Amino acid sequence: MARPSRSEPRPLAPVPDAARLREAALAYLARFSATRMGVERMLARHIDRWVRRAVSSGMDADEAARAVLPARGAIAGIVTDMEGLGAVDDARFSEFRARSLTRAGRSRRMVAAHLGARGVDEATVGHAVEEALGPRDGEGRDTELAAALVFARKRRAGPFVRPDADEVEADKRYRRAMDAMARAGFGHDTARRALDMELEEAEDRIMRMRMA
Structure with a gap:
């Protein structure tokens, strides 16, 4: 089977959701010590990267922004969960x-x-x-x-x-x-x-x- 050329864009990942953001937070905190704001910023960047890739793949910018609204709304709760686990203090x-x-x-x-x-x-x-x-x-x-x-x-x-x-x-x-x-x-x-x-x-x- 032919491999895709390096010039071909990577397939767009699914829209970030609370579960994926939680996984990202846990992976980040396993490597780094961070404040509440630090984790919030990291998750926001994670979402922003998806939006940029979506737009680069041809999605309308407004549509991409609407698609991640639930994920942005989930950030605060995820960070609170990390605090409850003792991973953020x-x-x-x-x-x-x-x-x-x-x-x-x-x-x-x-x-x-x-x-x-x-x-x-x-x-x-x-x-x-x-x-x-x-x-x-x-x-x-x-x-x-x-x-x-x-x-x-x-x-x-x-x-x-x-x-x-x-x-x-x-x-x-x-x-x-x-x-x-x-x-x-x-x-x-x-x-x-x-x-x-x-x-x-x-x-x-x-x-x-x-x-x-």
Whole structure:
């Protein structure tokens, strides 16, 4: 039997329905951790791809849009089901992501912005950041400082400047790191403390944060 040529379009899949969307959600969550909004967006993209393929196959655009209306209406219920299964948990996602981002050198402010952009509500973001980083006026200050040190290490500035760097290069890296840290959401005092720290203490603080 002759195989179809590669130029031939793939047969159009059936119109997405609740069952297919549920399968797509489960497959996605088996691979990725996601927020409620993240899963909603993924399912919406799944539907949008079908619409584009349908139109490319010759279906009228309005007809294609009407065909997927039931699927779009099913998204919220499917995501609620995923929450009921424990596969979607914005609070758990937020706390895990907050710890991961902080250990990667993100500031408290950028961690909160990252979570907010993923649809996590403000109260959940605040609680997750407090749980993961500690209170802003207490333990959280040391965690923020350690994150700033990770940031400085990536830029080979302050205590992490190359041993063979001369004074001019070290000063240039210091000033550039200060500017970059301000853009990344670190406070001026935190950035300066990180960049002025001795190497041994800096490495010790990073290690303690990552072991916590």
